[in-house]
Amino acid sequence: MLAYLRRRVLSSALPLLVVILGVFFLARLTGDPTNLYLPLSATAQQRADFAARNGFDQPVLVQFVDYVGQVVRLDFGESLRTAQPAATAVLRAFPATLQLAGAAMVIAVLAALVVGSLAAYRPNSAADRAASFLSSAASSTPDFWFAIMGVLVFAVWLGWLPTSGTAGAAAWILPVVTLLIRPFGVLVQVVRGAMVTALSAPYVKVARSKGASERQVIFGHALRNAGAPVLTVAGDLAVGLVNGAVVVETIFGWPGIGKLMIDSILQRDFAVLQAAVLVTAVAIFLLNILIDVGYALLDARVRQGAMA
Amino acid sequence: MTSPLRSRVAALAAAGAVLLTGACSVANTDGAAASDTVRIVLPEEPPTLEPCDASLSPTGRVTRANITEALTERVPSTGALEPSLATEWSQTSPTTWRFTLRSGVTFHDGTPFTAAAAKFSIDRAVSSDIGCHVDGYVFDDSTLTTAAVDDSTVEVSTAEPDPILPLRLSFVEIVPTTTSATAKVREPIGTGPYRIEAWNQGVSLRLARFDKYWGKAPDYAAAEYVWRAEGSIRAAMVGSGEADVATGLAPADGAGDRGVTFPNNETSYLRMDAGKAPLNDIRVRRAINYAIDRDGLVASVFAGLGEPAAQLVPAGVTGHNPDLKPVPFDMERAKALIAEAGAAGVPVDTPITIIGRNGIYPKAAEAMEVVQQSLTQAGLKVEIKMLDVNAWIEYLLGPVPADVGPVLLQAQHGNQAGDAAFTMASNYGSKGQQSSYGTPELDAMIAAAEQASGADRQSKFASALAFQNDQIMRDAVLAHMKGIIALAPNVKYEPNAATYDEMRLSEMHPAG
Numbered sequence: 001m002l003a004y005l006r007r008r009v010l011s012s013a014l015p016l017l018v019v020i021l022g023v024f025f026l027a028r029l030t031g032d033p034t035n036l037y038l039p040l041s042a043t044a045q046q047r048a049d050f051a052a053r054n055g056f057d058q059p060v061l062v063q064f065v066d067y068v069g070q071v072v073r074l075d076f077g078e079s080l081r082t083a084q085p086a087a088t089a090v091l092r093a094f095p096a097t098l099q100l101a102g103a104a105m106v107i108a109v110l111a112a113l114v115v116g117s118l119a120a121y122r123p124n125s126a127a128d129r130a131a132s133f134l135s136s137a138a139s140s141t142p143d144f145w146f147a148i149m150g151v152l153v154f155a156v157w158l159g160w161l162p163t164s165g166t167a168g169a170a171a172w173i174l175p176v177v178t179l180l181i182r183p184f185g186v187l188v189q190v191v192r193g194a195m196v197t198a199l200s201a202p203y204v205k206v207a208r209s210k211g212a213s214e215r216q217v218i219f220g221h222a223l224r225n226a227g228a229p230v231l232t233v234a235g236d237l238a239v240g241l242v243n244g245a246v247v248v249e250t251i252f253g254w255p256g257i258g259k260l261m262i263d264s265i266l267q268r269d270f271a272v273l274q275a276a277v278l279v280t281a282v283a284i285f286l287l288n289i290l291i292d293v294g295y296a297l298l299d300a301r302v303r304q305g306a307m308a
Numbered sequence: 309m310t311s312p313l314r315s316r317v318a319a320l321a322a323a324g325a326v327l328l329t330g331a332c333s334v335a336n337t338d339g340a341a342a343s344d345t346v347r348i349v350l351p352e353e354p355p356t357l358e359p360c361d362a363s364l365s366p367t368g369r370v371t372r373a374n375i376t377e378a379l380t381e382r383v384p385s386t387g388a389l390e391p392s393l394a395t396e397w398s399q400t401s402p403t404t405w406r407f408t409l410r411s412g413v414t415f416h417d418g419t420p421f422t423a424a425a426a427k428f429s430i431d432r433a434v435s436s437d438i439g440c441h442v443d444g445y446v447f448d449d450s451t452l453t454t455a456a457v458d459d460s461t462v463e464v465s466t467a468e469p470d471p472i473l474p475l476r477l478s479f480v481e482i483v484p485t486t487t488s489a490t491a492k493v494r495e496p497i498g499t500g501p502y503r504i505e506a507w508n509q510g511v512s513l514r515l516a517r518f519d520k521y522w523g524k525a526p527d528y529a530a531a532e533y534v535w536r537a538e539g540s541i542r543a544a545m546v547g548s549g550e551a552d553v554a555t556g557l558a559p560a561d562g563a564g565d566r567g568v569t570f571p572n573n574e575t576s577y578l579r580m581d582a583g584k585a586p587l588n589d590i591r592v593r594r595a596i597n598y599a600i601d602r603d604g605l606v607a608s609v610f611a612g613l614g615e616p617a618a619q620l621v622p623a624g625v626t627g628h629n630p631d632l633k634p635v636p637f638d639m640e641r642a643k644a645l646i647a648e649a650g651a652a653g654v655p656v657d658t659p660i661t662i663i664g665r666n667g668i669y670p671k672a673a674e675a676m677e678v679v680q681q682s683l684t685q686a687g688l689k690v691e692i693k694m695l696d697v698n699a700w701i702e703y704l705l706g707p708v709p710a711d712v713g714p715v716l717l718q719a720q721h722g723n724q725a726g727d728a729a730f731t732m733a734s735n736y737g738s739k740g741q742q743s744s745y746g747t748p749e750l751d752a753m754i755a756a757a758e759q760a761s762g763a764d765r766q767s768k769f770a771s772a773l774a775f776q777n778d779q780i781m782r783d784a785v786l787a788h789m790k791g792i793i794a795l796a797p798n799v800k801y802e803p804n805a806a807t808y809d810e811m812r813l814s815e816m817h818p819a820g
Contacts, residue, residue: 035701039363040742041734042444050439081355083492092510148540155548163544164536166511253536255510268698 008292012285023277024067024270028060033080033268054080067274076278077271081264086271089260090279096166097249097256098283101241103172104179109234112184116191117218123196131188139185147178147251164252175252179245183237190233194226201225227298235291239284344529346799346816349542351556353535354513357504358492359481360433360440363724365809367441369555370533372810374515376481376498379407379426380474382726384573384806387624389475393421393482393499402469407477409460413522415484416503423456428485430454430464430477438492446476446725471761472727479725501526501814515813526814543567546794553801553816554794555808558670559611563794569613572791573805574722575620576669578662578679578784582745584714589654592688593781595645596716597635599686600679604637606787609675614787619773620721620731622788624805627728627757627769632777634785639685646687659689664718665700669789676718690716705741717744720789724809728769729758736776745782750775 034047034056042050051057055066070077076086119131151174155163162171198204199222207221246258257276264272354367359376362368373381379394394407413421433440434452453465464473484497495504501523502515513533517526534551536542539561545551546566557563580587580596587593602616618632650656660683664676676692683690695703702709703717719742723731732754738746753775757768776782793803800817 031698031702035705036698037441039441039445040705041448041730042741043449045449046439046444049437053437053439083356083358083494096510148538151541151544155550156544159548163548163550164541165534165550250537251541253534253541259537266697 019281027270076275086275090275093257093260108180108183112187116188119192120195135185135188198222198226346528348553349551350535356494363442363445369811375500380478384804404465416497423462426462427454427456429482552796552799557792566794570803574789576786579717581714587714591645591649595642598638599642599682601637613790617788629770629773642686662692662716664694
């Protein structure tokens with residue numbers, strides 16, 4: 001198991017390094033921040049002062065060496081916009097995204113497991129068709145539309161929920177539901193497919209013939225074997241959410257990493273962008289390792305193959 | 309017996325619960341607010357509240373006149389300059405102004421306001437190395453020399469005579485001498501009617517009434533700012549009772565009856581590359597002006613939110629020329645002018661590119677499509693390129709990317725400072741940062757106007773604007789634009805031309 005983990009860590013580390021280096025150059029391709037930060041009427045001298053103060057007058061390679069030197073000391077520089085350390089902004093925003101994405105994924109996975117399993121239990125039954133309809137509708141709903149309609153209906157017309165913001169538990173409902181609806185729709189289909197296969201497998205017949213209850217058959221035997229494909233897809237969806245739920249964060253005023261990244265791209269706030277990309281990349285790197293561990297736990301072949 | 313799977317599901321659920329519990333750390337107090345608090349939703353969080361960056365709208369609309377104040381203040385509706393922290397001022401020599409300071413003024417930290425603070429604040433904003441926005445915004449290359457004559461008098465000298473120095477100083481917010489002179493501050497101390505109570509970054513900002521304020525106490529005991537990037541959400545927050553004031557709305561955001569429109573001090577226009585054929589021919593530039601149906605554009609594309617315009621300087625700003633009328637829509641005349649230019653050898657079939665900017669005002673792309681259609685009808689070849697602000701600004705400020713022919717630049721100009729000096733040289737001078745064309749004659753007229761004062765200044769700038777329209781016609785000015793804010797029934801507030809740059813909490817009152 002440890003050897004397996006070590007190999008996975010090493011093979012994921014290279015892309016991480018590429019991201020850390022790549023973001024520096026990609027950020028600079030968006031252009032020079034001077035025009036955005038100075039008034040249009042600023043003089044040439046004021047523009048030169050701005051560049052010098054922020055190190056933009058140095059050749060890009062010199063700036064790059066400085067950047068790498070700072071990153072190894074975990075110093076990400078200062079935000080051009082807010083005059084605060086970039087790391088502060090990122091470390092404030094990232095937990096907000098993580099909490100939102102975590103809540104959405106946990107609910108989506110649990111609900112999909114239940115709905116998908118029930119649908120697979122009697123293929124082509126009314127319940128199965130209802131689940132298929134629900135999941136197709138959910139997985140193809142545009143999130144920005146759902147979010148705006150949700151606000152109109154539940155906040156403006158009915159007045160049950162706040163439109164946006166982070167105050168209180170009620171404020172979580174619309175963003176979480178908006179965020180989980182697509183993963184839920186996709187996962188129901190994956191769970192159903194995997195469960196249909198699993199439920200017709202010989203070991204399920206064996207379990208039934210040994211007198212196992214239907215609940216045990218579904219959740220104890222079949223679901224466990226259907227776990228690998230579900231984990232693959234859920235992991236993929238979770239990575240997407242950790243990357244920042246830009247639409248949801250923008251609409252609901254959620255102070256997360258996706259909004260921060262978009263803003264720092266638009267504002268050419270290089271230090272914040274670099275720090276945000278780095279932190280997100282590390283999180284995705286860790287998440288991928290967790291998913292691999294999950295595979296190994298679910299599937300003895302992965303575990304044993306790794307140890308061989 | 310518990311299956312391993314079930315225990316794992318339980319672990320997952322527990323993890324979810326932990327996440328949800330942790331979520332409370334994000335949660336904050338931006339929900340219910342007492343009726344003595346006015347709740348305002350902005351399009352974006354202020355990057356900082358640094359007073360020397362207050363000419364930057366997202367900062368200024370919270371900081372200016374609320375947290376900090378300047379020596380003078382301009383009344384947006386009339387353009388008059390009124391006393392604020394200075395009670396009177398006079399010119400003691402062509403290059404020196406003397407300001408008498410208000411007595412009995414206290415900063416939020418309890419220290420008294422003195423000439424030393426005024427001198428410190430001006431030096432910090434204009435002569436320091438911290439790169440203040442206001443320095444580039446109102447002072448150009450000029451250097452100021454300041455002297456505290458006594459505790460209540462400060463003198464400011466310029467290298468060249470500056471007849472509008474008191475107006476420029478209305479942008480310099482006064483801070484105590486304990487403010488850092490070597491770095492920008494995020495949460496300043498000022499003399500304004502409100503002090504910063506709590507800034508929960510990313511979530512909300514709360515200001516509380518300052519009890520020792522020198523002037524009349526404002527009605528609201530506190531103000532709570534939140535920010536939402538989406539206009540329809542800002543409008544919905546007023547509809548659902550979560551906010552009292554929502555700013556920066558577009559017609560499509562659905563403010564409904566709660567929406568209030570007001571001239572927002574912005575003028576939309578198309579800037580022509582008057583140095584490049586075929587735009588170097590005044591007949592073509594005139595034809596472009598005749599071909600645009602400004603009334604139709606305002607009525608349909610801008611949803612009525614604008615007034616057809618003839619000049620970049622709106623009413624209420626020194627130098628505005630009330631005699632200039634918008635160019636009337638006359639397609640036949642436009643066609644005739646293009647044909648005449650073509651017959652005289654002007655290459656009128658050269659493709660012209662409209663460089664547009666997405667979101668510069670609501671329906672920006674649609675407006676350019678209407679213009680394109682009109683110009684095509686008049687006999688020109690026109691393409692549209694819509695860009696984001698970063699790419700667009702390179703066309704505005706130059707050097708213009710080389711791969712493009714003659715350009716019509718979609719632009720919008722706001723004269724926040726209230727004097728045509730902040731429009732003319734930079735937009736119409738041969739060397740202006742935002743200028744695409746100028747003539748020595750117009751340069752001379754602008755330079756003369758900049759040195760004049762009083763009625764003479766007004767008439768000289770007005771003449772320069774008339775000359776620009778009659779003899780050069782570099783632009784197709786479109787409309788003086790209007791903005792929308794939404795107001796809840798429980799608050800009274802009259803937005804004005806400065807609302808987006810300086811939103812005075814003291815002008816907000818509980819209704820009834």
